[in-house]
Amino acid sequence: MWSHSNLNFQNTSMRSRRLPMTSLMQANEARSAKRHKIETIKDSFSASEAWDRLIGYSKTGYDSITEEDKDFVLKSFGVFDRPATPGRFMIRVRVPGGILSVEQARVLADVAKRFGKDYIDITTRMQIELRYVTIEELPEALALLESVGLTSYQTGVDNFRNIIIDPLDGLAMDNIIPCVPIMNEIQAVFLKNEDWITTMPRKFNIGLSGSLTNRCNIFGQDFALALAQKDGVYGFNLFLGGRVGFLAQDANMFVTPSQAKDVFVAVASLFKTYGFRDNRNKNRLKFLIDAVGMDEFRDAIEKQLGFAMHSSGETLCAAEGGDYYGKIALKDGSFALYAAVPSGVFSGSDLADAAEVAAAQDGALRFTIEQNLIITGIRDESAALESPLFVKYPNRPSPYMANLIACAGTEHCPFGVIPNKPDAIEMGEYLAREVPITDAKMRLYWSACIKGCGIHGAGDLGFVGCKTPHNGVTVLGVDIFIGGTLSGEGGEGHLLLKGIVLEHAREYVAELMRQYRDQRIGKESLEKFIARLQVRYSNHAIGFLMRWNRLMRLQNTPDGMFSFNLKKHGGSHREIDEIFEFGTKIIHGITGTNPYDTDEPLAEEKKSYRHKAPELSEYAHILEKMVEPSPLKRSEVFTQIVVELKNLSSDQ
Ligand code: SF4
Structure with a gap:
């Protein structure tokens, strides 16, 4: 059990002050000459008025919706106009911590079937996206969700997005501090609270992990509390400023569970007050911290709190992450059963099947950041595995499909450059055929554009959709990244191969996988194998090997021409x-x-x-x-x- 009794906060002397708010004010003023036009839109509506407008549009029809409301205001409530499906909306449903009760799952499944062409996407923030809903259907669909405590509020634009936690929070053998109570406390601060609805400078991602294993990309968040220990006491280290391409930085602050909400409010208030509102490409929390320095920002948090905080302890949420497939033993003697949902493509019917598996065993459902599903509370594994759910979404999939992330892509996102989900699945199937491998662990993460919703930077291999010249024309391609990690305090991947023709990418990756298959030590994960490779070789060399061996294979030379020699030191x-x-x-x-x-x-x-x-x-x-x-x-x-x-x- 965690306790903070050993840390005497009453006797902690206040640190000397360097007027941190002055630095924040100066940084804010330096970026205040020109406010982005979106700030004017944000100032122009209150949440309750906008909600009334949304309901009103259901009576006046799609054509009556203003462009401003379509482009921004409705997104405050998780309702997204989608040009790819004219006249139909995507609803992003908040699923805090990815945890869904049987009752919620049944209603969500029903809404998807009735209003959303039976289609569901599981996202990398452990939530759900429903698609194809008309404006006329929206009020009923949203009301049904609200009837079981599900909401789409604040899942888009400048809001606190769905809070992610360890998908096995409170259940896993290595979970030290259950984070659901903390998550609920933090969410209660902002959810459906006018003061916080679309009032932040930019979106704000929150992650909490009280486990030894990083199963939720904890260091990729704007605000992260990662399990730590200080003077024999369990708590969290605070990490701030993560975003696509940048990991959150250690704020040198140890936070006990009872302090978590107040520290969150302090950070959020500073960001709301001093965050930049000019250039939307440079206004996440990271940029405010960069402008004043982490030490100054930390001082400002203490000033906001009114008391001093301890310096950080030893980060314990450090074991290699990713989903564990098969059957997972839990603390209470039951099991969790994993179902691989490649690229998160799911349906209402599938969710209904999952709900019945959970209901039969008094369990619940949890989504993971890798867009998979876990059913908890399993006592009779054999009975559960007979469900059609596990026929379609295997409990023990090919390693290539087990931790596969892919964002929406061109079919559903206006920013997408490549289809993405089908590309990711097709590559996984190709690799399973061409380079079969067992007992391996790998994370292949795909983003269809540089915005990076597929968290490609955290993957062992990451893919980003692009256009690339080929034979005198421009074709679909991918930039391939290598070496993202979820172990330790995480690490961002680096560019490995630029502008690879999309339909050829699988052949390049297969060459690396052959090296992994042949040279790994025991059940070494791809993350660890790549780390070993990178000790000896530059990323340029690794990319060259993939390119050369592919060429030689096309020439029908036997099994490529050469391999790395990892025995050399x-x-x-x-x-x-x-x-x-x-x-x-x-x-x-x-x-x-x-x-x-x-x-x-x-x-x-x-x-x-x-x-x-x-x-x-x-x-x-x-x-x-x-x-x-x-x-x-x-x-x-x-x-x-x-x-x-x-x-x-x-x-x-
Ligand atoms: S990465 Fe790009 S294409 Fe994918 S969901 Fe995000 S914005 Fe859309």
Whole structure:
């Protein structure tokens, strides 16, 4: 049990002050010359008036809705006009902590079937999106949801979004502090409260984890409380300012469960008062903290609270995250059963099936950030697994499908560049066929545009939709990222391959997966394998290997041409050295000899590999530049080689 009795807050002396509010005021003034026009819209409506307008539109019809209301105001209530489905709306339903009772699931399923073409998306914020709802149907659909305590309020635009917690909060063996009570306390501050409805400078994501394992991307939030320990007491370390591409930073503040709500209110109030309201690309909490520095911001929190806080403890929410599939033992002796929902594509009928599984065993449903479903409270596993739910959404899926995230994509989001969900599923199925692997753990996260709702930066491999030139035309593509982590205090992935033709991306990834399959140690996860790879090789080198091996496979060379050698230790990460190593290895693979076995390396008559592999003659000049003895003549960076490869007819 956690306790804060060992930490004596009464005796904690106040720290010296450096007038932190002055810094915040100055930072705010420096960005106040021009307010964004959306701020004028926000000032122009009250929540109750806007809600009345929404209900009024259901009587006057779609064409009576003003552009301003469609583009912004209705989103305050989680109602989104979707150009891809003209005249029909998406409703984003808040599911706090991803926890759904049987009764709520049944009603949600019914609403999806009656009004939403039986379609449901599970999102990366553990909530639900219903689609295809007309304005006339909205009041009834929303009223049904409200009748079981579900709401779409404040799930869009500048609001506190659905709070995420460990999907096994209160249940998992490694859960130390149950966070549902804290979540409810925090949510009660802002939900349906006029003071907080669309009054923030920008959206604000909250995450709470009282578990040893990071199963909810805790460090990707604007405001995160992550399990920590200080002087033998369990509590949380506060992390602030996460957003796409940036992890939240340690605020050097230890927070006990009883302080959590007040600390949240302090941070939210500072953001509301001093946050920037000019450039919407630079007004998340991170930018305010960057402007004044974390130390100043921390001081401001204390000033807001009226008392000093302890410095941070040891972060314990550090074990590698991701969903665990199969059957998960829980503290109370029951089990949780996992159902893989690739890309979160679900339906009302599926949800109804899930509700019946849970009802039969007195359990409940939980959604995960990886868009999967967990049914808790299972006592009779065999009976549960007979449900059609688990036929459609396997309990023990291929590892490629188990932790697959994909955002809405072009079918449902106006910002999408690629279809995304079908692309993610298609790649997962291809990899399962071509590089079958068991007992592996990997996280493939897809965003259909740079806004990053598919949290691609947190994936072992991340994909971002783009357009890319190919054979003289522009086609759909992806940028591929590598090395996002959920362990420790998390880590953002880095760009690995840019502008890869979408339909070819699976072939590149398969090359890395072959390396993973063949060189992993025991049941090593992809996260750990990549970390090991990155100790020895640069991301440029890893990307080159994927590109080269794919090319060789297209030439029907046996199982690629070379692999990384992870048995060697160290690694310089100097590309010029990596290029030499790879070139040498490729030539050795072709000829069986090292190009430097002779006194006269690569003299014309010694280039035996040209004869041994005539089909590779197209690559000869590239290989020779890779192993050129003089560094002055050798290719210096992989980018040069990639440009030359792209000019070859075989690189299609
Ligand atoms: S990442 Fe882009 S396409 Fe995907 S849901 Fe977000 S805004 Fe839409």
